[in-house]
Amino acid sequence: MAIRRPSQIQTTCIPQILKGKDCIGGARTGSGKTIAFAAPILQKLSEDPFGVFAVVLTPTRELALQISEQFAALGATMNLRQTVVVGGMDMISQALELQRRPHIVIATPGRLADHVRSSGEEAIAGLRLAKFLVLDEADRLLTPGFADDMTDCMGILPGAKKRQTLLFTATITDSVMRIKDGKSSSELFVHELSNKAISIPDSLSQRYLFIPSHVREAYLAALLELPTNEKKSAIVFVNRTSTAEVIRRMLRQMGLRVTALHSQLAQRERIDSLGRFRAEAARVLVATDVASRGLDIPVVQMVINFDIPADPDDYIHRVGRTARAGRTGESISLVTEHDVVRIQAIEKRVGQQMTTYDDVTENMVIRDYLQSTSNIRREVLMDIEREESSSSSGPKRKKRKAYS
Numbered sequence: 001m002a003i004r005r006p007s008q009i010q011t012t013c014i015p016q017i018l019k020g021k022d023c024i025g026g027a028r029t030g031s032g033k034t035i036a037f038a039a040p041i042l043q044k045l046s047e048d049p050f051g052v053f054a055v056v057l058t059p060t061r062e063l064a065l066q067i068s069e070q071f072a073a074l075g076a077t078m079n080l081r082q083t084v085v086v087g088g089m090d091m092i093s094q095a096l097e098l099q100r101r102p103h104i105v106i107a108t109p110g111r112l113a114d115h116v117r118s119s120g121e122e123a124i125a126g127l128r129l130a131k132f133l134v135l136d137e138a139d140r141l142l143t144p145g146f147a148d149d150m151t152d153c154m155g156i157l158p159g160a161k162k163r164q165t166l167l168f169t170a171t172i173t174d175s176v177m178r179i180k181d182g183k184s185s186s187e188l189f190v191h192e193l194s195n196k197a198i199s200i201p202d203s204l205s206q207r208y209l210f211i212p213s214h215v216r217e218a219y220l221a222a223l224l225e226l227p228t229n230e231k232k233s234a235i236v237f238v239n240r241t242s243t244a245e246v247i248r249r250m251l252r253q254m255g256l257r258v259t260a261l262h263s264q265l266a267q268r269e270r271i272d273s274l275g276r277f278r279a280e281a282a283r284v285l286v287a288t289d290v291a292s293r294g295l296d297i298p299v300v301q302m303v304i305n306f307d308i309p310a311d312p313d314d315y316i317h318r319v320g321r322t323a324r325a326g327r328t329g330e331s332i333s334l335v336t337e338h339d340v341v342r343i344q345a346i347e348k349r350v351g352q353q354m355t356t357y358d359d360v361t362e363n364m365v366i367r368d369y370l371q372s373t374s375n376i377r378r379e380v381l382m383d384i385e386r387e388e389s390s391s392s393s394g395p396k397r398k399k400r401k402a403y404s
Contacts, residue, residue: 088267
């Protein structure tokens with residue numbers, strides 16, 4: 001895997017996990033957290049292989065699939081059996097996989113909770129004997145949105161005294177710290193970020209453009225087609241699935257190789273879209289925050305925040321898709337008159353101020369992009385409206401959520 005020496009979190013956490021301690025691992029994105037828990041789990045599994053040995057919970061389907069790839073690579077020589085249990089896939093096939101007692105179960109809480117509630121004892125019996133529980137992106141899993149599903153998942157697993165619990169995150173939040181406060185130092189090892197600013201790597205350039213909100217599309221087009229950027233692989237983050245679809249269609253009409261990733265796509269489309277971007281068949285990925293957590297895509301050179309996230313931690317995870325594992329990268333945020341408070345909160349959270357991006361000028365945008373992007377946006381919105389009218393006149397469909 002071309003890993004010559006362990007990262008800091010691997011050096012500190014792996015020996016403690018092998019000693020049998022619970023662990024909270026906090027480290028910036030791209031620092032090798034997956035191997036920090038996968039390697040010791042596989043070491044322990046090799047000593048006593050049986051049934052469902054570890055359950056790994058993670059907030060997104062894409063991250064679950066990526067973790068599975070890491071386990072497969074590390075466990076290639078030991079006949080490892082694993083399964084991925086996520087939404088968008090056939091429930092019956094997943095239940096049959098669980099009945100076969102794979103060594104590693106990697107799941108999103110929602111789908112694993114569905115199996116706990118409805119798939120019967122044969123499917124979930126193996127979970128009752130798991131030796132490890134891993135919460136990857138623990139800060140996200142411990143939010144109220146996952147609470148009910150997490151409760152059901154935890155209810156089927158062995159109690160805290162009968163398993164090792166490993167929490168890994170790039171942002172240690174109050175909910176994570178409450179777990180720390182409830183454990184003695186002999187039971188729990190904590191690898192914390194030395195300070196909040198370290199969550200942003202030094203190799204990441206953070207810049208912004210302060211612009212009127214109604215011309216963001218024109219500035220985005222200018223950014224992506226700038227001679228210095230036209231060959232860079234970029235992720236464009238938005239806050240809503242509807243925005244992602246509009247931007248994807250607009251960029252495609254402009255001739256850019258673009259794909260999208262958000263929660264309203266079918267699972268096969270999500271896998272194909274991410275695969276196209278990884279293989280550089282698409283240069284631009286337009287995504288909601290389903291792509292902000294943990295995904296390791298080495299080709300990403302630039303992250304553009306088309307929408308500014310409300311939570312500063314979401315910003316940290318977004319820009320963490322670039323400048324990973326010692327590589328350089330840049331993030332550019334399109335800041336409007338409505339985003340000033342959010343930007344100030346982000347700067348306070350990461351401990352440094354963004355600098356202005358001067359390569360795209362107002363005159364350039366007005367001259368070359370404003371009229372064309374306005375026309376394309378109008379056409380795209382009309383196309384979407386026609387499609388929605390056509391579908392609403394056919395068989396009734398379940399109304400989709402606007403947010404990812």
